[in-house]
Structure formats: C-alpha cells, structure tokens
Amino acid sequence: MDLLVTDETNQLTESQKELIVSVIEFAAQDVNINLPEDTEMSVTVVDDNEIRVINREHRDKDRATDVISFALEEDSVDGFDFDLEELGMPRNIGDIFISIDKVTSQAKEYNHSFDRELAFLTLHGFLHLNGYDHMTETDEIEMFDLQRKILSDYGLKR
Template identity: 35%
Template sequence: MSLRLEWNNEQQVMEISPEFIAKLEQLLQLAGQSEHVSEGEVALTFVDDAEIQRLNKEYRGLDKPTDVLSFAMQEMGEDEIEIVFDDIDFVEEDDLREGALLDGTEEEDSLEADDAGEPFEEPLGDIIISVPRAIAQSEDYGHSVERELGFLFVHGFLHLIGYDHQTEEEEKAMFGKQEEILQQAGLVR
C-alpha cells in the first residue's frame, strides 16, 4: 500500500505536463512523509472558474469562484450517517485464501485488489483546483504557476488530513508546513 495520486484535467486554460504531474506526486509523498501519512489515495482535479464556482455554490453556499476546494473522505459531517458493520460475518485471516469468497465460492481476483490487480487504496479525499485562479494568483504573488498549483495542492492535502486555518495560530502552523514541503520540492518563490 502507498500514498497515491489520481488526477483529472477538466480545464482548457493550461496544458498539464507529465513532468508537472510527477512534481505533484513528489509533493504528495513529501507531504505524506511530513505528516506520517503513508497510505491512501488523493483525487486531484483541475477545473476552470465556472466549474469551481458551481461546486463552491453547491457545497459551501458561496456563489463565487475560489482557488481550491477539499473534500475529505475521513471526516463525518453533522448530516452524515455513520455506517456500522455489525451484521457482517467475519472470517479469521487464516481461513481466507486468495480467490476464496466468504460463501465458499471462488473468484478470479484477490479480495484486496481492484479490477486491474492494483491494491485498493483508502480514499483520503478530493482536491479541486481552479487553474485560472492559480494563474491569476501566481501573477499577484510574483511566482510561477507551478508553484501556485503546488501550494494549492499541498494546502488541499493538509485540509484532507484535518488541518484548518480558522485561527491565526492554525493558519501559521498550516502555512509553515506548506512552505516547508514546497521548499523540499524546489518550488520556491
């Protein structure tokens, strides 16, 4: 098992190179090491302002574009129902063998693998980044678009694992961690 990035490009403003995706994967690994997160999947999607505005309105009630949205899979919202698995028949680990189902029938794939044979990674959550916002902010701050996208990605990841910046103290801690990770990856101002 490992920390894995799944990404999607739904915008037409900027070409996303394979080299930049490799940099994002490096950032994910560095952030994971920094925070002792070694397993899970992060889904990253690049969008335009119209799409992020739609999502911001739908999920946060704010009818305006934003730079990044994070949707953590591990946190419980007040309207969510906790799923309790108390009626499942569990089988001792020694009784399981690859390809055997709980009802005694056979299956071709392992119980812990997806259709491609890859181990299942627990989803940490989704990060949505507006590329037009990142471009504008990089110009405002006087650094590269890659650094801004990297900053937003690390920011989103830290939100996925529980960080927030509601207070000045929280903001200082979170932004300090982001800067340290970006420096390690060579994304400096």
C-alpha cells in the same frame, strides 16, 4: 498511493501533472503522514466556472475559489466501527479541486511561477485532507508555516 490527476482544462503539461503527484508524495513523507500504500485520492484541475459551481453547490458560496478539498474521512463516524485494512479495502482520503485560472492569476499576483502556485494549492488541499485547517489564527499560522517549509524543502521557494 493511488493518486488520480485529472486535467479537465487540458492546459497542464505532463510535467505539471507529475509535479502534483510528486508534491503530495513528498509532503506525506516530510510531515510524516502515515498513509497506507493503497491510499486513494484525486486531484482535478478545473476552470473558474466549474470551481464556482462546486463552491456554490457544496459550500453555499457563489464565487470562484482557488482550491476546494473534500475529505472523505472524519475523526470518527458514528455507528461505523471497522477497519478498512482488515476488510481489504483501500483508504480513500478525498478529492481536491484546483482552479487553473486562479493558479495563473495568483502566480502573477504573488510574483512566483505557475508551478510554485500549482504546488502550493495542491499541498494546501492535501493538508486539508489530512486534518489541517486554518479556522483559527493559530491553526492558520501552523498550516501556512508548514506549507512554506514543505515547499522550501521540496525546492519551490517564492
């Protein structure tokens, strides 16, 4: 997987950037998400001001949030019937934006480490890119149970 991690805040350590990559790679194996080797995605860490702008411009919600995912793939795209692998093109599944301010405040609020919250939000965004959501109560229970399982299996418990 080609995973670009960008820290626009310059506040993450190298080990925290590696944590982002490691959690995504682990999750892909743990839930058996079969991503081609040349799959591309990005994770960008921003502050509350920047994520508020992104949230306002793309979701019409004028407030800071903790994580936003932009999936580039949908179940089907009308009018397009081709296989990226056949064309020799990488599969880009999307982009994740994480607010470092929310990582810090939510880690304190939930009484766990900064790294655990960073991993949780990274994983949350990654699952969204792979079709999981929490629009219904049933979906929310499934997604959050899966997140807890993956983080526990990874070794990051609350």
